[in-house]
Amino acid sequence: MTNFDEKLKELWDATKPKLSDVEKAALRARFWAKMKAKRSRLFAYAIATAAVVVLALVATLNIEFHKNDEIILPVEISEYDLYEDFAYVSADTLLLELVEEEPDEVIELVAEQVDDAELLSMLTPDEREEILSMLENSL
């Protein structure tokens, strides 16, 4: 076998496969092109993943906002707050705000609902006299 080993070694060395300089350069160029393509794919995948995560987060938070609206809004505008807001506003101003500067319709509506006898009983004798004189003058 020793003789065979030597001959095999000779044949082996005489037939060494070689790459040309062009092939070597092409191999390395292909390697970097492949790396770039893989990086691009990874980058695109990362962006797509991030987008999905952001969308999922937004969707979740949006649902939470709606939940909060349902719970908080009725509490925020409480009757107490309304009372506080309107307590220091005059009746005339309120009336004007409500009827948009056309109070006649409201006055008529209120007058229809009020019992005249009850209203008169609430007046002082001087106020009654004043109203009666106003009515006489208008007639």
Add this chain to the structure above:
Amino acid sequence: MKEPDSQNEEAQLVHKAKQGDKEAFDALMLMTQDYVFRLAYRMLDNKDDALDVMQEAFYRAYRSLKSFRGDSSFRYWVETIATRLCIARYRKKRIFVRIEEIVGLGKEPEQDNLDSEKESRILQDALGTLTPRERAALVLQMEGGKSIKEIANTMGVAEGTVKALIHRAKEKLYKKLRKYFKR
């Protein structure tokens, strides 16, 4: 054995490549690609397959460069990756070659014009009779000048197994090549 200067140069390139220096990794490829190509070609007997394996070996090396501790040389590391890829690919390839032989679709031997090409074909045909592991062990010894222990480490098998693989490989080659050597 490599010269100390060469080892230092390689270590510096590996250090730079680990920090993301592409030119350093390119230089490492340039230093090792001839050897890795010869290994892959001897094991696979096909230039395109050899180039594919080389590319994959370098890609795997680049991807896991940060885990490379530098206990061995970069060349040895890539050689190990390439050898294992070659064994896996050669196993698959042999299955297809056998099927082609059985159904009569085997390729006609190429007509080589030059003497060196004829010699190369004779050797490659003889290597084609070996099993993937026999071929890998023999190629590592003949091409890389590796010791039994180094081959065992590269292939991930016991030293005794490597001895047996090389012995069987040479016996098979002897049967195939003795007529040629007698001429």
